[in-house]
Amino acid sequence: MEKPQPERTSRLRPEKRRAILDGAAHVFMxxxxxxxxxxxxxxEAGVSKRTLYAHFPSKEALFGAIVEEWCASLLTPLREAGIRHRDTRETLVDLGRMFLDVILSPEGVQLYRVVIAEAPRFPDLGRVFYESGHQPAAQLLSSYLRTRIEAGEFREFDCRRAAEGFFQxxxxxxxxxxxxxxxxxxxPEDIETYLSVAAEIFLRGIARPDTV
Structure with missing residues (x-):
């Protein structure tokens, strides 16, 4: 069947795109x-196929946009946390709390389930999910840890692997x-306990020998 022709870009409206994303997310989940x-x-979105294809050329592109938007909700607070000049333990706990707020949310849990279920058949979905969310989060924490090593706070270690390990x-x-x-x-009290214990274990693991 012939795919509907895209609408002119000038006629596309943000509210239509929002309706498509929200409707598609509901159906995908x-x-x-x-x-x-x-x-x-x-x-579900209350739009025509013509409007949908004007915004997204394929179902894969539509799902990818949903994943990228969800990952942005994870990364934005991490990037805005102002972590450069704060106590390291406090920083780890705060970053961890922000991370858990997103991945333990009902939407986050359901999105994980969908990606895991579909990744064997649609590996690009899993790749977009990882490269849009977990990878940048690890890079952000890795960069912060590097600054703390250079400041003499910790011993030398693989910052990227350590950051990935902390989030896990x-x-x-x-x-x-x-x-x-x-x-x-x-x-919530259990979450705070998890975060406190995780930060303590992590900091002990990267401590300089003369401070242990």
């Missing part, structure tokens, strides 16, 4: 990427239990 149909998406450490069982639907929410 409900049905998964593979089973989500364009007809279902346009019905704080997610841990809490994220896994949410993904498996064992828990539907995590007690």
């Amino acid at each position: 409900r049905d998964g990427f593979g089973l989500a149909g364009i007809d279902d998406i346009v019905a 450490l704080i997610a841990g069982y809490s994220h896994e239990r949410m993904l498996l639907n064992i828990d539907t929410q995590i007690d």
Whole structure:
């Protein structure tokens, strides 16, 4: 079937794009990427196929835009945290809290489930998810850790691997239990305990020998 011709760019409206993203997100989370149909998406969004294709040339591009938007919600507070001149322990706890706020949210958990389920058949989805969210978050923390090494606070170590390890450490069982639907929410006090313990373990691991 011939694909509808795109509308003129000048006629595209932000509210239509927002409606498409919101409608598509609902359908993707409900049905998964593979089973989500364009007809279902346009019905949920309240737009025509012509309008949808004017904004997004394919279902893959549409899902990628949803992932990138979700990852931006993860990265924006991390980038705006002003971490350069703060206590390192406080910085780690705050970054960890922001990270958990997003990945443990209902939307974050469901998006993880969809990406994991579809990644074997649609590997580009998994790549976009990783490169838009986890990779930049690790790069941000890695750069911060490098400044602390150069300031003489810690011993020399692989900052990138350490940053990845920190985010894995704080997610841990809490994220896994949410993904498996064992828990539907995590007690905020438990989260603060996880963060405090994770920061202590992490800081001990990168401490200079003469400070241990």
